[in-house]
Amino acid sequence: MAKWLVPLLTLLGAALMTGLGYLSFTAALAVPLLMLAGAGLVLVALVLAVLPVRRKVNFLSLAWMLAGLVLSYLGLTRGTSWRFDQLEVRFAPLIAALESYHASKGAYPESAKELVPEWIAQVPTCDGVEPEGPAATFAMDIGYQRREDGSFGITCYTIVFWKYSYDSRQKLWYGWD
DSSP, X not given: OOTTHHHHHHHHHHHHHHHHHHHOSGGGGHHHHHHHHHHHHHHHXXXXXXXXXXXXXXXXXXXXXXXXXXXXXXXXXXXXXXXXXXXXXXXXXXXXXXXXXXXXXXXXXXXXXXXXXXXXXXXOOTTSOOOOTTHHHHHTTTTEEEOTTSOEEEXXXXXXXXXXXXXXXXXXXXXXX
């Protein structure tokens, strides 16, 4: 095997995982499988290194595989964090409009639609796409919920059942399942 092939494949794999993290929350589902596969390759290489038969093991390739696992994990983690940051940026105008509405009226609105157009030009949605047609009425409230205690929350599904939420009482974003 060419000396440059393992490092190249390692860097390409890490770049792919980083890119998937930035493009899709669902890509995070592949991480455990890829980590298990990579750990399996590392384990096989280590076992071959200690067997009495002593097959020749290239420890540099082993180091590249380990580096690829670490880089892939770090890249995907950073990409997913970036997606959470994007949700916070997307919903910041809505949170500001809700707080202005509350300061003026003394309560948060029942529906985010009540903010348009006086408080905010358009209500952001979790997926970032403004729906049209019959689905538009339903989708405007995706994310925003007024609670019985008078506070509000914003919740978006991210990675399958993983949710990322804003709590108006604590004034912070958090992830939960």
